[in-house]
Amino acid sequence: MTLRSHALPAALTLALALALTGCGADVADDKPSAADSAKDRPVTVENCGRKVTYDRVPERVVTNDVGITEIMFALGLEDHMAGYVMGDDRGDLEDIPWKGGYDRVERLSDKEINRELVLDAGADMVFAGWNYGFGEGNGFTPAALKKVGVDSYVLTESCRNGGDGKARGVMSPLEALYTDLDNLGKVFHVEDRATALIAKFRKQVADAQADLPAAGDRPTVFLYDAGEDKPFTSGRYAGPHDIITKAGGDHVMKDLEDSWTTVGWESVVERDPEVIVINDYGDTTAEQKRKFLKSYPPLRNVSAVRNDRIFVLDYVDLVESPRNPAAIATLADYLKGVRETNREHGG
Known part of the structure; x- marks a missing residue:
């Protein structure tokens, strides 16, 4: 008498395995993946x-x-x-x-x-x-x-x-x-x-800083956010500080140990910024802010106002955001033009 093997043919084994998988009997799928465990x-x-x-x-x-x-x-x-x-x-x-x-x-x-x-x-x-x-x-x-x-x-x-x-x-x-x-x-x-x-x-x-000048050749810059009686501006811990300094400017309010804060106009006049950057947002448009700065008597002799060096960046450029690096590059281009103009006029 011939003995019959209990081992199933390979084809039948594969068919049964596929059938069990189709019925949801794949035990391996019940184990959490590495992503799920994370x-x-x-x-x-x-x-x-x-x-x-x-x-x-x-x-x-x-x-x-x-x-x-x-x-x-x-x-x-x-x-x-x-x-x-x-x-x-x-x-x-x-x-x-x-x-x-x-x-x-x-x-x-x-x-x-x-x-x-x-x-x-x-x-x-x-x-x-x-x-x-x-x-x-x-x-x-x-x-x-x-x-x-x-x-x-x-x-x-x-x-x-x-x-x-x-x-x-x-x-x-x-x-x-x-x-x-x-x-x-x-x-x-x-x-x-x-x-x-x-x-x-x-x-x-780093690319935006590739050809920045020495510290002594950097235009002084003030950030104007809002406010007429007193300006709301940036200290050293808000986005504008790094945007200004890494773009080749000298931030006039770098000594303020704060992020966004209010100062007096007298401090702005005293520091005489060569450039004013407007923060564009809110009910007051950037153009309205520009007109105020140009018409406000105490600022008449401030260099930025006198020479109409007023630059506009969007709110999201100036608060912490992934747009900060691009804002540095944009402002760096503008400040480069200011430096070149200063050199042409012996400034």
Whole structure:
């Protein structure tokens, strides 16, 4: 009698395996992938001097304001956003590198961000900043959000410094941008994207600085944001400081240990800037701001006004955002022209 083998033919074995797979019996598929495991791995970063831990990758982030929103877009994190809050005075959002982000992510409001809006959106994280959405006056703070189960990340440009809690800024503005990109790269497990973006921005800034003059040949520059009785401007910790200095200018308010703050016109007159950069946003247009500067009697003899050296940048160029490096290049071109004119006239 011939003995029959219990081993199945190879073809039948393969057919059974395929049938089981089709019925959902593939045991390997039940194991979490490396990407899924990463999402469940807590990540701790330092944010405004505090260690903050995120238990898993945020999936429904609400951002406040244009620069913050575009940081998320630049990192390719649109799929992790529930929406953004942004005023309708933040400039042209059409001809920009991150137009696709605005097409894909919902604008939740053009008013002030608040807890109810965040909860209605089902947010698991809010990315905002002090005076960029967060503030004790309206009760909208990271601590208040934590009580209702929503994480926060605070824009580094807005970090508070000093004992009174009013002054803001703890590092160079561009380093603040790079810090946020690096931190968020870790939180969302897109470190490679963050590293590549930081390298790209550093090169963009280095290229803009390729032929900058020595310190003594740099035009002095004042940033005018708004205000008639007193001007609202930038100290050394807001975006304009690095944009001005790395573009080849000498920031006249570099001694202010703050980000955005108010000064007196007398200090502007005393420092006699050769160039004034206008922050274009709000109900008052850039042209209206220019007309005010040109007609305001105390500024009559200020060099920038007398020589009509008034340059305009958009709000998003000047607050912490991925547009900062391009703004440096744009201003560098303008200041180069100022230097050349000065040399022609023996200035």
